[in-house]
Amino acid sequence: MLPLSFQRRIQSLLETTGDKPSLVAAREQLTERYRSKQGTERGGFISSSEIIAYVAARLPATFASIEAILPHIPLKNISSVLDLGAGPGTAALASALYWPECQKIHLIEGDAFMSEISQSLLKGLPELQHRQVSFQKANLLSVTIEASYDLVLLSYVLNELAAHDQKVILQKAWDSAEKGVIIVVPGTPIGYQHLMVLRDLLIEAGAFIAAPCPHHEECPLKEGDWCHFSTRLLRPSFHRKIKDVSLPYEDEKYSYLVALREPVPRPSARIIRKPLQRSGHVTLDFCTPGGIKRQTISRRDKERYRLATKAVWGDGWDDNFTNEKE
Ligand SMILES: C[S@@+](CC[C@H](N)C(=O)[O-])C[C@H]1O[C@@H](n2cnc3c(N)ncnc32)[C@H](O)[C@@H]1O
Known part of the structure; x- marks a missing residue:
């Protein structure tokens, strides 16, 4: 669950920036663009209201899917993570909570305002006390990643990029990963199709697919079907407000891949x-x-x-x- 301290920070962000009607309108506009472009090559956020709307409307759901994925990664002693296309820091936070031993957390985000938001949400958060959290504003396509990290996270970012750019960024992620890469995309047919291309590239690069696939064979699902999972999240009140809904929960569908450098035990x-x-x-x-x-x-x-x-x-x-x- 999203830590209450973090929820409170989002709440105060919403109270201090923008009025409710303009954020609801920005959220509707964002949703509409996701739908019309099916989430691919969406072209980034077009206003600061959209960024704040994203934090309120999507972060709880993307956080919930990452939280659901992490227990399928049989790795301990994770000391560092790199979050690429970090947005508000969703995947970085979920990983830091899951691996309390993780000391070094670096976020790279292309949008200056989004990067500022992630800093205001994460800096000084009690749950991240005594961790070294750093922020970098850079384009993933041109950035040179200087250090290496145990795990590199690509959460809900590759699905928004053109196929060629996905491959360029995946290569950078893999090259800077000591132990492996985690990719999360929306649990849609198109998200899954992207993932299957990336899976082939990772297997070619020598990766061990630790989850969800229990093998390295071609995905056996029939055409028209797609591998995805679902997690139920309790909606914080800010989430219900921006989505203008009263149901206390929602189901988030996601697809993912955990690609590691070394084989680990995996279920049959x-x-x-x-x-x-x-x-x-x-x-x-x-x-x-x-x-x-x-x-x-x-x-x-x-x-x-x-x-x-x-x-x-x-x-x-x-x-x-x-x-x-x-
Ligand atoms: C849908 S958000 C996902 C945010 C976060 N990872 C999450 O799981 O909630 C995608 C993020 O990737 C960033 N992004 C997209 N393309 C990028 C690029 N080429 N370089 C850096 N950041 C990029 C966007 O600005 C946005 O913040």
């Missing part, structure tokens, strides 16, 4: 759809090295049924799947 399968719980059985859809497989696990199969009733969409699953395609 991943649950790729919401489990179907019925009386006396649970049906699970898995991605496995042998393709997509469906299993119905009956209450009679005591231990597996117990695990299946607890399992959620996106969890890893260990079982003896054959590599035979169905």
